[in-house]
Each structure stands twice: as C-alpha cells, then as structure tokens.
Amino acid sequence: MNVTTPVTPLHPAPVRDREREIIASVRGIFAEKGFDGASMQDLARAAGMSAGNFYRYFPSKAALIEAIIRAHLSEVEGQFAAVVAAPYPIAALRHALKQRIQAESLGCDDAAIWAEITAAALRKPDIAQVVHRVEDEIAQYLTRAMTLSLGLPPDADLTPFDAAARLLVLLVKGHAMQGRTRGQVMPALTALVQRSVDDILNDIEAMASDTKGCRQVKSGETT
C-alpha cells in the first residue's frame, strides 16, 4: 500500500516533463475523435512532432491512452486531496463540487474525455483496473473529508460515507456528460443536480448529531 511513486520510476525527470506536455497537447484530439478514432499521426501532429519520435515517449497507443487516463484521474484526485487538507473539509468539498458543476455546464471538453474513459473502462479490463483503483482513492478522499468534518469515532462504519461519496461523483460526472451535448445546456437540471449534491452533504452533516447509530438516515419519509 505504498503511494509515493505513482508508476514508472523508469524515466528521468525531463522526459517525464515532456510526457506531461505531450499529454496536455494531445488531450484535445482524443476528446474530438475518441480513443480509437484518433490516429497516432494525428496525435503526433498535435504534439508538434513526427510520428516516429512519438514512440520515444510512449511505446504504444495503448500506453499513451493509459497515460492520458492516469493524468486525467490524478488531476481530479489532486483536487479532492486538496479538499481533505482544508480546515473544514465538507465546506471545501461543497465549494469544489459547486465549482465543478458550474464549470462543466459551461464549455469544457472534460466531459468528452470522461465519457471516453468510462466507455473504455467498461470494455477493457486493464483500463477498468486503473480507473477503479484511482476512483477508489478519490472515494477515500471524499470519505475522509466527511468523517474528518464530523469527528466520527474511529470504529464507525464507513460504508454509507463511501456510498455517498460515490453518488456525489456519479452526479457531477453524469451531469457533465448528460447536461451538455455540444452547446446545449439545461439550467434547470444543473440547478437540480446542484441541489441534490447539497442535500447529500446536508444529510452527511446531519449525521453529526447521532454519531451513535449512523445508519443511512432518511431525508424524506419512509417506504
């Protein structure tokens, strides 16, 4: 369960920097054409280099795709890791999620990459593994943000928090992919998603009162 070195302790530092540059310039092409639709020559051109040289940095297209996915996920992970470090994490989380919901209802090609990653993960088991591992970590950050803010007893059952964390992710991601399809936005949906997210966080905060029987408390009525 070591965390520090993410992957590939192989390359020297400058090469890793170059890789990051390439990933940044290539992301748009993948968003436009999809993982399978983008050709290596397209990608090389976008990175401002020849096809041949491309293979100095990524040994195959699959490796490049994996790197892109990892970069995207770890970026998101970083944002949520920052949330945990905040003084009152749930408030920070609330703010971060609001930002993200608002940002994605405006133009930004993040949604296309998310969609591509989701589709790829459902198809290729190796990609699924990468995605799952990082998503677990993200969920852990969110869970931590919740339990830290609540000052939970250490023996508390984390399952409902984990589920809530994943529902938050589902909502934000789903909204990004659903709400905007090339120009169309839907303000009422955005508002509703925003409200749902707030409700979930409210529910979590409401759990602070009954730290004993922390089951999934209901927000509405029964049955």
Add this chain to the structure above:
Amino acid sequence: MNVTTPVTPLHPAPVRDREREIIASVRGIFAEKGFDGASMQDLARAAGMSAGNFYRYFPSKAALIEAIIRAHLSEVEGQFAAVVAAPYPIAALRHALKQRIQAESLGCDDAAIWAEITAAALRKPDIAQVVHRVEDEIAQYLTRAMTLSLGLPPDADLTPFDAAARLLVLLVKGHAMQGRTRGQVMPALTALVQRSVDDILNDIEAMASDTKGCRQVKSGETT
C-alpha cells in the same frame, strides 16, 4: 399500440425485420469492442453473414451505428411510454426504475452501449442530434407521467418536472455506467441511488398538495 413510422419508410417490411435481427445480434460486438473498435467483418460475422451482404441492409458503418443507437433509445423510450399508459403513472415509473436499477447492477451489457452512445454523442454532432431528440421525448414521457398522476392544472410550469425527469435518467444511467465495471458491483451505492430516485419521486408526489405554487420544493425535512 400503433405508432407513426419512426424513420425510413423506405424498406419493405421483411427487410426491416431482418435489420432488427441484425441489430440484435450485432449489439454485443459493439458493447465488447466499441463503435470504432468493431470492424465490419466482425459485425458481419456476428450477424451470420458475409461482409458484402451486410451492405444490403446498412449502407455504411455510420448508418449501422445510427440504427443501433436509434434502436437502443427507442427501446428505452418504449418502456417509459408504457409507464405513461399505466393507471397511476408515478407508481409504474417507480417500479420501472427500480427494476432497471436492480437489473443493471447485475450483469448486462447495456451499460457499455450507453457509455458508447454517450461518448459518441459528445463527439459527433449528428449523433448528438439523434440522441437529444429521443432523450427529449423520453423526458416528455416522464414529465407526462408525473403531471398525469398529480392532476396538474394545464397552465402549470413543467420545467421542474422536466428537470426531475432528466435527473432520474441521469441517476439510472450513471449508476449503470459507474456501479459496474466488469464484475464489480457496489451494493451500498445501488441502495443509495435507489433511495435518491425514490426521494425524487416522493418530492414530485408531495407537490400534489400545493398545486398552486408549484416551485421546486425542498426535498429535505418538510416539517
């Protein structure tokens, strides 16, 4: 239940039947390899015919993909259309959504197709158009199901119902794509999604009391 001919009044009836057969047998390949990853020869083989003959039924790969998307969407649409016809539509809707959430948390390659369609819609404007048109219709069915059950005044503002409808779709679809990635399920998430869906429907039903000022009422503690 007769409906207007959906598209292409061109082909004779038997050909259209064959097209449906082909679409059914080909769906799995697309789920496995993705729209771009599946080759026409793969698809033809899956349909039990030669590559050449395939083009008798679909003039191009793009056309086949569009047909698949249309078939998938109209299947979902049909299920929701049935809901509207039920005596108390919201109850039927509740049941249908529960079914779907449960079904997708078990094995079923629907999620992969959904993911593929979502990704394709974010990339190709023409696909986005098809998807959007059908999704609007689905949302209309759900909205109708809600307003019918509530006996709303005809001049009521439908926007909040439409938003709720789309949030329901987002939740169910998102859960299908998120919760299951090649074998892994997450019962707590499924339960939470289920509860969220129920809450949304409860909120809608709660609107029945104040049919006058039907703004977006709060979902939390009403007391």
Add this chain to the structure above:
DNA sequence: CAGATGTGAATGAACATTCACTCAGCCCGT
C-alpha cells in the same frame, strides 16, 4: 427466368509501428 439474397475475394485507404537517418549540442584530449 428474374429478382432477391447471398458470397468472399479484391481494392485502396488508413493505420500502428519501425527504421535508417539527420542534426545539434557537448564532453574531452590536444
């Protein structure tokens, strides 16, 4: 026979990947 239904090899384009090669910088003995 005719028309619908089917075949599978052929075609040319596009693709991922490789390779022989260039070129600039840089170290080092003189």
Add this chain to the structure above:
DNA sequence: ACGGGCTGAGTGAATGTTCATTCACATCTG
C-alpha cells in the same frame, strides 16, 4: 580554440496489417 565522436531528440518514408467498401459471381425461390 579545435575537431571528432558520442548521445539524445527528431525526422519522415517504409512496412505489414487491418479496415470499410465494392464487385463479379453464386444460389435460392417463386
């Protein structure tokens, strides 16, 4: 200061493969 060899970054034209699409030809059916 100088030349030469070494290295790492870069090129772009092959390479072999796969792909979507087409075509000339069967076979079945009424």
